[in-house]
Amino acid sequence: MNNPNIKSNDYSQTLYKKISYFLTIIVTEVIIFYMFINFLSSEGIDYRLFLFILPIIAFFVIRGNQKITNLVKESYSQCNSFSIIFMILLLVFIPFLFKDNTYLLHICIMSGLYLIIALGLNIQLGSTGMVNFAFAAFFGVGAYVSALLTINSHFSFWLGILAAIIISALFGLLIGSLTLKSTGFYYALVTMAFQIIFHLLVNNLRFTGGSGGISNIPFPTIGKHSFGSSLNIFGINLPFQANYYYLVLAVVLFSLYLAKRLYNSRTGLVWNAIREDEVAAKCQGINVNKGKLEASAIGAIFGGMAGSIYAHYISFISPESFTFHLSVVLICIVILGGLDNILGVIIGAVLLTVIPEKIRFFAEARMLFYGIIIIAVLIFKPQGLIPERIRKYNFLNFKKDNI
Amino acid sequence: MVLVINQVITGLMLGIMYALIASGFSLLFGVLNVVQFAHADVCFLGAFVSMAVMTFLSKIEFFPTWLVIFLTIIFAVIITGIIGTIIEKICVKPFRKSPGLIILLSTVAVGFIIREGIKIFYPSGASPKFFPLSFPQWAFSMGGITVRFSNIMIIVIAGMIYFLLSLFINKTKIGLQIRATSQNVEAAQVLGIDLDKIFMITFFLASTIGAVAGILNGMYYNIVKFDMGLMGGIIGFSAAVMGGLGNIYGAIIGGLILGIVESFTMAFVPGGSPYKEIFAFIVVVLFLLFKPSGILGKKVIEKV
Numbered sequence: 001m002n003n004p005n006i007k008s009n010d011y012s013q014t015l016y017k018k019i020s021y022f023l024t025i026i027v028t029e030v031i032i033f034y035m036f037i038n039f040l041s042s043e044g045i046d047y048r049l050f051l052f053i054l055p056i057i058a059f060f061v062i063r064g065n066q067k068i069t070n071l072v073k074e075s076y077s078q079c080n081s082f083s084i085i086f087m088i089l090l091l092v093f094i095p096f097l098f099k100d101n102t103y104l105l106h107i108c109i110m111s112g113l114y115l116i117i118a119l120g121l122n123i124q125l126g127s128t129g130m131v132n133f134a135f136a137a138f139f140g141v142g143a144y145v146s147a148l149l150t151i152n153s154h155f156s157f158w159l160g161i162l163a164a165i166i167i168s169a170l171f172g173l174l175i176g177s178l179t180l181k182s183t184g185f186y187y188a189l190v191t192m193a194f195q196i197i198f199h200l201l202v203n204n205l206r207f208t209g210g211s212g213g214i215s216n217i218p219f220p221t222i223g224k225h226s227f228g229s230s231l232n233i234f235g236i237n238l239p240f241q242a243n244y245y246y247l248v249l250a251v252v253l254f255s256l257y258l259a260k261r262l263y264n265s266r267t268g269l270v271w272n273a274i275r276e277d278e279v280a281a282k283c284q285g286i287n288v289n290k291g292k293l294e295a296s297a298i299g300a301i302f303g304g305m306a307g308s309i310y311a312h313y314i315s316f317i318s319p320e321s322f323t324f325h326l327s328v329v330l331i332c333i334v335i336l337g338g339l340d341n342i343l344g345v346i347i348g349a350v351l352l353t354v355i356p357e358k359i360r361f362f363a364e365a366r367m368l369f370y371g372i373i374i375i376a377v378l379i380f381k382p383q384g385l386i387p388e389r390i391r392k393y394n395f396l397n398f399k400k401d402n403i
Numbered sequence: 404m405v406l407v408i409n410q411v412i413t414g415l416m417l418g419i420m421y422a423l424i425a426s427g428f429s430l431l432f433g434v435l436n437v438v439q440f441a442h443a444d445v446c447f448l449g450a451f452v453s454m455a456v457m458t459f460l461s462k463i464e465f466f467p468t469w470l471v472i473f474l475t476i477i478f479a480v481i482i483t484g485i486i487g488t489i490i491e492k493i494c495v496k497p498f499r500k501s502p503g504l505i506i507l508l509s510t511v512a513v514g515f516i517i518r519e520g521i522k523i524f525y526p527s528g529a530s531p532k533f534f535p536l537s538f539p540q541w542a543f544s545m546g547g548i549t550v551r552f553s554n555i556m557i558i559v560i561a562g563m564i565y566f567l568l569s570l571f572i573n574k575t576k577i578g579l580q581i582r583a584t585s586q587n588v589e590a591a592q593v594l595g596i597d598l599d600k601i602f603m604i605t606f607f608l609a610s611t612i613g614a615v616a617g618i619l620n621g622m623y624y625n626i627v628k629f630d631m632g633l634m635g636g637i638i639g640f641s642a643a644v645m646g647g648l649g650n651i652y653g654a655i656i657g658g659l660i661l662g663i664v665e666s667f668t669m670a671f672v673p674g675g676s677p678y679k680e681i682f683a684f685i686v687v688v689l690f691l692l693f694k695p696s697g698i699l700g701k702k703v704i705e706k707v
Contacts, residue, residue: 131504178688181695188507189644190691192637193684204677250605324633327447335508365523371515378509379497 021075025083028072031055033090037097040104040354091249095231095242105241109313111353112248113306118333118345119259120302126330126340126388127268127294129275131184133173133327134191136298137198140322141168141306144202147214147317151158157220157312164308171302176293183278195324203319213318217311220247227312244313251309257301259342262298271295272340272391326366333371336377338384345387408548410670411663416554418662419561420623423616424566424639425646425654427609433649434585434605437495438507441514442613446489447629448517449614451525452486452619453479454532457502473493480614483599487610488603493604514636521629533627557619565655577604585649634680647700656698660686 034054043050053235076083079319080271117139123131146160147168158355179190202208220243227243262268270291273281282288337348347353352373356366377384427442457475460466464472486703494509539554572578584601594600620635621627642661646653663681667680690698 121509129504131507178692182691184504184650186644186691186695188504189640190688193641193688196634196637197681197684199675200681278424328515331508332512345532365519367515368519368523371512371519374512375472375494375516378505382501382505 001338007137008135018079021079022073022082024071024075025079025086029086029090033087036350037094041098041101041108042358069178075340088249088253092246095245096236099238099242102239102241104246105239107171107354107357109248111240111350112245112252113310113313114330114333114353115346115349116255118249118330118337118349119255119301119342122329122340122342122345123262123271123302124295124299124342125334126338126345127263127271127275128292130292130295131188131331132175132191132299133188133324133331134195134198135177135299135330136322136324136326138168138172138193138259138303138322139307139310139326140198140202140317140319141171141300142304142312143317143322144208144214144307145304147217147311148208150312151214151216157308157396160312161305161308164304167305168300168307169297172296172298173293175300176296180292192324195327199319200324202322209318211319213316213320214311215316217315217317219315220312223249240244242364244309247310253304256346258343263340263342267291267294269391326370328367329370332374334355336384338386338388340388341384341386344384344386406670407672412548412550412554412624413424413667414663415659415668416557416623416662418659419558419655420616420620420658421563421635421638421642421661422655422658423564423612423619424635425642425658426568426651427613427616428640428643429646429651429654430609430612431605432643434581435483435495436503436588438503438510438640438648439490439495439606439609440507440636440640441490441517441632442510442511442609443516443639444517444555445483446613446617447609447620447632447635448486448521449479449483449610449617450627451521451532451629452482452614452626453618453621455525456482468639476615479618480576480611481490483614483617484607484611487606487613489604495606496599514632518629518630518632525629525654531626531627537583537622537625553623557623558621561617565651568608568612568651571608574662581605638680638683641684644695645690647697650697650699653697700707 007016020128032055035055037125042052053183093107093156093392098108111177117135120138121132121135124132144163146164149155149163150157150160175191175194179187180332203211208214219226221227225231225243227247228240230240231238231242255321270281270286271283273286274288274291274295278288311323333352334345335348336352337346352370356369359369410639424443424446427446428439430439431439431442453475456478458479460474462692483703490510490513495506498505498509500687539552542549544550572581580591580601581604583596584598589599591601607608617627620631638661639658642657643654644657646655646657657696664683664686665679667684669676672678672682694700
């Protein structure tokens with residue numbers, strides 16, 4: 001079929017294929033985006049919720065049709081970078097769509113922050129198999145370090161986020177080094193203990209503001225533009241949350257890239273080996289202790305980044321935001337989305353941040369809701385919504401089109 | 404010196420209360436290889452259930468007070484045991500063949516459900532509640548050392564419970580089955596022991612002991628709050644782990660150590676009262692650093 005003698009037909013065939021792939025990607029991503037917007041902006045049970053549910057039903061109906069699913073799968077695997085760039089373009093438009101509704105922008109920013117932390121937790125829980133209940137502490141360490149550094153001195157936010165990254169990495173290394181010999185339950189217990197110690201320390205020390213927390217944390221600035229003032233692009237006035245939205249979008253993209261590269265590298269393979277069987281990994285010559293320390297430190301970095309942005313966004317932090325409950329919510333996100341699966345973590349973070357906002361009338365029962373979700377997911381779909389992918393190894397870099 | 408002895412007495416009593424909760428953890432892990440993280444929540448649920456039963460029973464006019472108290476404790480303990488078996492049926496049975504961490508996660512979730520359920524469904528559940536039973540306020544002191552009636556009573560009751568537990572496990576037929584399951588699950592099944600029944604009975608047993616622990620806790624502090632299960636669970640689990648999961652004597656030792664550390668921190672560290680849990684956890688972490696399997700735990704060395 002791909003005979004080099006028949007050039008003109010071949011060329012038009014592949015061009016036709018490429019165009020069909022692009023069109024499929026554009027159509028599916030616009031539909032997903034539209035679903036997300038409707039889901040986000042629905043209030044109670046109204047037409048927007050219906051517009052969100054309709055494509056889901058259509059998805060289940062179309063799934064049986066082999067041709068269409070093949071087309072969608074091929075288009076996403078062949079034109080990977082285009083799909084990502086297009087999705088980023090769509091996401092950039094969100095502040096323009098929501099410029100009158102800052103509450104929805106706030107939900108987007110918070111789900112972005114939780115996504116960043118969940119990526120870090122995914123490294124520890126999903127890839128390495130370490131059940132870490134101390135992630136709210138990493139989040140808190142990043143927030144407090146960045147707040148304390150910028151509040152009384154002239155250090156800017158950018159230095160604060162750098163310091164948050166370094167110190168939360170050190171904190172992660174501390175926890176990792178103390179738990180090298182503990183496995184399973186003992187590790188979970190020690191991380192719970194650390195989480196409680198962090199909460200108690202931060203609640204009682206004068207230096208961290210005690211239970212009143214730290215307030216009036218300054219806004220980040222780029223040149224003369226402070227993030228607290230509204231953003232003006234092409235003459236359209238966006239509310240100040242848009243600044244944070246773009247910052248969070250940039251950091252989310254960076255974190256996703258980092259997580260994906262780590263997964264595809266030898267480090268990610270080492271982590272998966274530790275999860276599967278530690279003794280066998282040691283027999284293979286893998287330095288298991290180094291792998292565990294790397295997982296702890298790198299996981300903590302994600303938490304620190306998110307914490308520092310959170311501190312400067314809300315400009316007020318208190319120990320009440322960094323409790324054991326938050327750690328359990330994060331674990332819930334990773335389990336629900338799918339262990340060791342980046343797309344699953346994205347879906348889990350978005351769902352578990354948006355849904356509690358929607359069921360506001362149920363606000364007191366939030367943790368009850370999270371508990372029921374964990375048990376339901378563990379019973380019915382223990383692999384999560386999107387199960388773990390099996391690693392694909394390309395031994396020969398070998399595309400189907402050229403022989 | 405006098406102060407030290409007083410603190411030791413208080414510490415022993417606190418420690419025994421933690422040890423009762425920790426024994427539940429150890430019992431469940433030693434026999435069934437299950438970490439039931441919601442055990443402490445079940446314990447404090449026992450206190451709430453006893454309050455509910457007491458309000459219900461005191462409406463019946465012709466019961467004298469001592470009968471009401473007696474029946475309350477019996478009913479509360481049995482109801483909490485039944486709740487424990489329900490938890491086992493829903494959250495532990497589907498995961499029997501899965502790795503142990505899944506059970507840990509699902510029981511953490513059950514703990515949340517219990518706490519939040521109490522907060523929502525109990526009338527004004529979010530505020531601390533006054534516990535209606537309490538010890539008489541007798542105390543006797545000799546030379547500065549004060550021993551309160553509550554201290555002695557709690558140690559005596561806990562001693563009785565441990566005695567009954569060891570009688571049950573060592574002398575009855577069901578106890579024999581439980582011991583067999585804890586040694587080797589598959590061999591026990593081959594010999595015809597019904598694993599479902601053993602799970603149910605062990606959970607019932609652990610939950611009843613826990614209910615008594617919760618009621619004693621309520622009687623001592625005189626308030627119960629829906630949140631006490633969280634801290635109590637972590638401290639109880641730490642005590643069980645420190646003593647070696649699976650070993651009830653270890654749980655007792657772990658609980659006593661934690662109780663004494665807490666009472667000493669409260670008394671001797673200046674301004675240390677909010678930090679008492681931190682010291683307890685630091686002790687736990689240090690223990691686990693040097694002896695990862697606990698004080699009396701089995702040494703698990705994975706060799707190929």
